[in-house]
Amino acid sequence: MADKQPACMTCGSQGLCGGKGLLTLKEGAWKNNPLAIQMLGICSALAVTNRLENSLVMGAALIFVCVGSNLFVSLLRNVTPHRIRMIVEVAIIATFVILFDQFLKAFYWDMSKQLGPYVGLIITNCIIMGRAEAFALQNPPVLSIVDGVANGLGYAIVLAVIGFFRELLGSGEVMGYPILSSEWYEANQLMILAPGAFFTMGVVIALFNYLKGPEPEENK
Amino acid sequence: MRSLLGFASGDLEVKGSAYTLGYAAVLGAACALLLTGVASFTAPYRRANADADRKRNILTVLEVPYPKKVSSEELVTIFETNVREEKSPELEIYRYVPSGDSVGKETVAVHFEGPGLWGPIRGFLALDTDMRTIRGITFYEQEETPGLGGEIAADWFLKSFVGKEIVDASGQAGIIIKGGGDQNALNEVDTISGATMTCDKVEELLNNVIEKIVQEKN
Amino acid sequence: MSDTSAIVILIAAILTNNILLTNFLGMCSFIACSGQIRTAMGLGTAVTFVLTMTTMINYCIYHFILVPGGLEHLQFIVFIAVIAAFVQLVEMFVERFSPKLYFALGIFLPLITVNCAILGASLFMVIRGYNFLQSVGFGFGAGIGWALAIILMAGLRQKMRYSNVPEPFRGVPIAMIVTCVLAMAFMGFAGMVTIQ
Numbered sequence: 229m230a231d232k233q234p235a236c237m238t239c240g241s242q243g244l245c246g247g248k249g250l251l252t253l254k255e256g257a258w259k260n261n262p263l264a265i266q267m268l269g270i271c272s273a274l275a276v277t278n279r280l281e282n283s284l285v286m287g288a289a290l291i292f293v294c295v296g297s298n299l300f301v302s303l304l305r306n307v308t309p310h311r312i313r314m315i316v317e318v319a320i321i322a323t324f325v326i327l328f329d330q331f332l333k334a335f336y337w338d339m340s341k342q343l344g345p346y347v348g349l350i351i352t353n354c355i356i357m358g359r360a361e362a363f364a365l366q367n368p369p370v371l372s373i374v375d376g377v378a379n380g381l382g383y384a385i386v387l388a389v390i391g392f393f394r395e396l397l398g399s400g401e402v403m404g405y406p407i408l409s410s411e412w413y414e415a416n417q418l419m420i421l422a423p424g425a426f427f428t429m430g431v432v433i434a435l436f437n438y439l440k441g442p443e444p445e446e447n448k
Numbered sequence: 449m450r451s452l453l454g455f456a457s458g459d460l461e462v463k464g465s466a467y468t469l470g471y472a473a474v475l476g477a478a479c480a481l482l483l484t485g486v487a488s489f490t491a492p493y494r495r496a497n498a499d500a501d502r503k504r505n506i507l508t509v510l511e512v513p514y515p516k517k518v519s520s521e522e523l524v525t526i527f528e529t530n531v532r533e534e535k536s537p538e539l540e541i542y543r544y545v546p547s548g549d550s551v552g553k554e555t556v557a558v559h560f561e562g563p564g565l566w567g568p569i570r571g572f573l574a575l576d577t578d579m580r581t582i583r584g585i586t587f588y589e590q591e592e593t594p595g596l597g598g599e600i601a602a603d604w605f606l607k608s609f610v611g612k613e614i615v616d617a618s619g620q621a622g623i624i625i626k627g628g629g630d631q632n633a634l635n636e637v638d639t640i641s642g643a644t645m646t647c648d649k650v651e652e653l654l655n656n657v658i659e660k661i662v663q664e665k666n
Numbered sequence: 667m668s669d670t671s672a673i674v675i676l677i678a679a680i681l682t683n684n685i686l687l688t689n690f691l692g693m694c695s696f697i698a699c700s701g702q703i704r705t706a707m708g709l710g711t712a713v714t715f716v717l718t719m720t721t722m723i724n725y726c727i728y729h730f731i732l733v734p735g736g737l738e739h740l741q742f743i744v745f746i747a748v749i750a751a752f753v754q755l756v757e758m759f760v761e762r763f764s765p766k767l768y769f770a771l772g773i774f775l776p777l778i779t780v781n782c783a784i785l786g787a788s789l790f791m792v793i794r795g796y797n798f799l800q801s802v803g804f805g806f807g808a809g810i811g812w813a814l815a816i817i818l819m820a821g822l823r824q825k826m827r828y829s830n831v832p833e834p835f836r837g838v839p840i841a842m843i844v845t846c847v848l849a850m851a852f853m854g855f856a857g858m859v860t861i862q
Contacts, residue, residue: 326742327486330490337501430843433839435834437839
């Protein structure tokens, strides 16, 4: 994925981001949305979106790990030997994931049980690895942080949308509060199970494609 | 051919190799240290959480009233005021003695665990003080198939145990989980259709603990 | 620790608890790769091999090193390191002995490292407390299940090339919806495991 070069006007080229902050943010969160456009990180998106609360926590986890990993990979980019760079990236990502997991277990125990192994699986989340390789290795730390935030946010938003609909249609609740009364709405349990996940994700990505409009030739 | 190339480039990279190894070692050590530090920091919290979780399960099955939004410390306090743990060689027993103005009947909870179909099944069986009538049951850990075996944790299945007894009409210890049995038999519970294997496992592990309960009583 | 036999676990991992269609693991390569049945079969074989071996190795490391040393919190790092190293070995092996396969698989071979299914299988093995034989059965079954799903998908996608799919749905969205139906079909296997 080549990142476009033209600078934005937010803080000019003297600012911390060298003028590319807003552009990076927009690219990561919308135009190059990791889930809907790059099709990365699908596994966890499908698994944890059975409830909105889980989706939000997972989104937060990804932002945390992506920012942390981007920051450190970028800081170390000039001293890391080329041959072991992938292992170094994995080590840094794994460290941040474990940090998040430990704090979850300590302070948000119920959520840790809900998310189960999927927190650990953030390590293999292609988004984080992808950003480390494609962006953090070639860009300064502050910009890398912005990119981490952007991609994490893009992921979190799509996750929230999917989680919202799956929980609403699958159990009549949102964040645990009953919205669709069980008196007239028979919850479609299939939405909470695997097929519902695939289906909602397909529809959301199609929606994204529709909203973005037809792609200019070079991007497809 | 490949090994020749490797041999040649190996010489050029001798210095690089040392640096690479050193870098890897330092990074590895730093990560391990950081994580071990964080792990020890969070260990007491994690233990407290696991403990509070377990106590909450016991409180639930004993029908001890506690507020919906409650902190771990409060949970532990409620537990310590109302529940007495009784040690016995084979069983883990918790006795709820309602004190003062707390509502409820005296109940006894017995911990059970055993292998399920896909993973361990653990829970508590709540009995009347006669150690015969079932007041309730919970499964706090199970890995059964959601929608099938996983229904053992569903309200309707748990409720079907209430009022049943752990011995049958002739005094023989043991409950039976099966489909289409005698509705009136006090030691029979309806099985979950499509989850025969899980129910078999549950029946087995419950009867294991029931056997011990009956032995203790005598 | 359940005493379900390893064979039952193996069959369940393929059909009723398919690691891709039930646990959503291994989706990335599933989406990116499944265009050709031949490539899908090659990838499926490679993943099955890596899954079986790494589950075995990780079991040994977890139970003989991490647990006795009180180092369970390092399991993520250790598991992924083992997987990365193992995939590297497989890559070198395939390149030496079957350059055709190496060329066909291309970038997907190193990408097996970040295939969530592989790390996921090891994590599930720990969470479910499998013993050694069960772990092997689980690893192998998960691989076969994943391969099965990806081959089915490749076949379906080949057919879909001739369908008139609406513009926004072309590519991944329609693949997702087809996977939805596939997942529903696999749900029909539930309750079939009565091997005794």
